[in-house]
Amino acid sequence: MPAATLLADLQRRGLRIRAQGDALIVEPRSALTDELRLLIRANKPQLLQALAQLPADLDRRIRAMARRWQFTHAELGDVLARARLDPVGWMRAVALDERREQEFHQRGLLPSADA
Numbered sequence: 001m002p003a004a005t006l007l008a009d010l011q012r013r014g015l016r017i018r019a020q021g022d023a024l025i026v027e028p029r030s031a032l033t034d035e036l037r038l039l040i041r042a043n044k045p046q047l048l049q050a051l052a053q054l055p056a057d058l059d060r061r062i063r064a065m066a067r068r069w070q071f072t073h074a075e076l077g078d079v080l081a082r083a084r085l086d087p088v089g090w091m092r093a094v095a096l097d098e099r100r101e102q103e104f105h106q107r108g109l110l111p112s113a114d115a
Helices: 003-012 034-042 044-069 073-085 087-106
Strands: 016-020 023-027
Touching (some): 003 016, 003 034, 016 087, 044 087, 073 087
16 A cells, blocks of 8 residues: 555544654554554555655645735744644645635636736
8 A cells, every 4th residue: 555545544544643753653542453553564664755755745835825825924834833743634735725726717716827
């Protein structure tokens, strides 16, 4: 299973996962089953790599979203701090925002980026 798919599956199950050095922190621990623990352990290197790759792309996409919605500097700082705590959740939120923006452009509700 690709790491991105596993991360999304864990999130759908109500789990948050983050890297802390070479360790994976999964919360809430009470929601972890033995099966999930084995799956996470078996995919640990791929999960660590996927989590390490998220921040640069996530930062860029959040900044673009902040420009679209005219976030204040304080709001942007707050969102970036929250994104570091739950990068997978924020990747999904940003992806949803990007899809909605595209739909608005297609419907003519927003000016095109070329204008």
